[in-house]
Amino acid sequence: MTEISVIAALDDPVRLRLYDYVCGQDHEVSRDEAAAAAGIQRAMAAFHLDKLAAAGLLSVTFRRPAGRSGPGAGRPAKLYCRSSGEHQVSVPPRDYQAAAEILAEVAEVAGAEPAVQRVARRRGSQAGRAARAANLGASAADLVATTLAAQGYQPRLDGSVIRLRNCPFHALADQHPPLICGMNLAFVQGLLEAVTASGMAARFDPQPGDCCVVIEPF
Amino acid sequence: MGCVTGCHIAQLNVGVLQAPLDSPQLADFVANLGHVNAIADAAPGFVWRLCDADSDNATSIRPRGPDLLVNMSVWQSLESLRAFVYRNGPHLDMLRRRREFFRSLGAAHQVLWWIPSGHIPDLDEAFSRLDLLRRDGPGPAAFTFREPFPPPATAAATSTTAPQL
Numbered sequence: 001m002t003e004i005s006v007i008a009a010l011d012d013p014v015r016l017r018l019y020d021y022v023c024g025q026d027h028e029v030s031r032d033e034a035a036a037a038a039g040i041q042r043a044m045a046a047f048h049l050d051k052l053a054a055a056g057l058l059s060v061t062f063r064r065p066a067g068r069s070g071p072g073a074g075r076p077a078k079l080y081c082r083s084s085g086e087h088q089v090s091v092p093p094r095d096y097q098a099a100a101e102i103l104a105e106v107a108e109v110a111g112a113e114p115a116v117q118r119v120a121r122r123r124g125s126q127a128g129r130a131a132r133a134a135n136l137g138a139s140a141a142d143l144v145a146t147t148l149a150a151q152g153y154q155p156r157l158d159g160s161v162i163r164l165r166n167c168p169f170h171a172l173a174d175q176h177p178p179l180i181c182g183m184n185l186a187f188v189q190g191l192l193e194a195v196t197a198s199g200m201a202a203r204f205d206p207q208p209g210d211c212c213v214v215i216e217p218f
Numbered sequence: 219m220g221c222v223t224g225c226h227i228a229q230l231n232v233g234v235l236q237a238p239l240d241s242p243q244l245a246d247f248v249a250n251l252g253h254v255n256a257i258a259d260a261a262p263g264f265v266w267r268l269c270d271a272d273s274d275n276a277t278s279i280r281p282r283g284p285d286l287l288v289n290m291s292v293w294q295s296l297e298s299l300r301a302f303v304y305r306n307g308p309h310l311d312m313l314r315r316r317r318e319f320f321r322s323l324g325a326a327h328q329v330l331w332w333i334p335s336g337h338i339p340d341l342d343e344a345f346s347r348l349d350l351l352r353r354d355g356p357g358p359a360a361f362t363f364r365e366p367f368p369p370p371a372t373a374a375a376t377s378t379t380a381p382q383l
Contacts (some may be wrong), residue, residue: 212305
């Protein structure tokens with residue numbers, strides 16, 4: 001499939017809602033769960049989920065419910081999760097990743113990590129102030145979650161900890177972890193300061209597949 | 219005899235101190251060193267790390283000048299090493315702060331190379347790999363996380379000294 005076809009597979013509001021739901025979970029999602037989350041019939045959820053799988057946007061596994069095995073245990077459930085890999089279409093062709101790679105390497109060679117973190121913190125603060133001004137949440141935690149969601153981090157609550165299911169800079173962070181993860185942490189810290197989220201702090205706690213930053217009460 | 223199923227990965231990283239180790243600027247580095255080293259020791263895939271004769275770390279080992287700290291370790295796989303270096307919270311936090319403690323070197327500060335399992339490298343071997351990386355860029359005998367190379371498949375290639383060219 002071309003990149004355009006893959007992206008076009010999301011061009012349906014219900015399908016996009018299902019995709020976002022599956023990607024935001026920390027477990028593989030069944031058709032029933034997805035249907036309930038999207039408020040649609042199971043058969044329609046199955047149709048859309050399989051379209052997303054055919055496009056390579058979701059991965060499929062088959063698993064029996066816990067505690068069941070052997071004859072009579074029933075068919076394994078079909079489960080969906082976010083697939084690895086990225087898809088991008090830009091028209092006209094734009095390649096900000098290529099520029100980012102060069103700039104990241106320059107920043108490392110020049111030892112500019114402290115300056116990168118200062119700028120990132122300032123931008124996080126700006127994002128926080130803008131969220132407050134636009135009333136994007138009733139509480140500091142809401143402002144944080146809304147702002148991070150808008151930036152693509154896919155925040156989700158895990159007990160009292162906010163985990164981020166997606167790293168918006170994944171490929172770049174993979175190549176330059178101390179620089180990019182440090183930049184990322186500084187951005188989130190700036191955001192927390194600007195929404196006066198006292199009682200919440202950001203720190204590193206990388207979990208497989210997630211962004212390295214978590215936000216938790218302290 | 220090949221290395222494909224019996225390889226470990228060795229790493230050396232070096233850093234030039236921004237200030238003496240007992241200065242206030244290095245206080246947090248020193249304070250966290252024991253904790254981070256203990257995490258490494260308990261991490262999946264950890265095999266060995268360099269320590270000096272009478273401590274739990276290598277900070278007193280200064281093979282190339284009074285300001286250069288060295289750290290060397292051996293792991294069962296590149297994946298397990300990478301997971302500790304870049305996906306462990308406390309270690310990643312020290313990396314995030316590295317400019318507080320160490321100068322930017324303007325040259326490669328870290329090198330990876332394959333060794334037969336059971337081999338423990340010495341600093342001569344490690345620095346020959348770092349020098350090779352700095353001279354030729356990443357290759358099968360000395361490479362980086364960003365440009366890794368697979369373990370060698372032939373007996374000749376598992377020599378523990380750098381190839382003479």
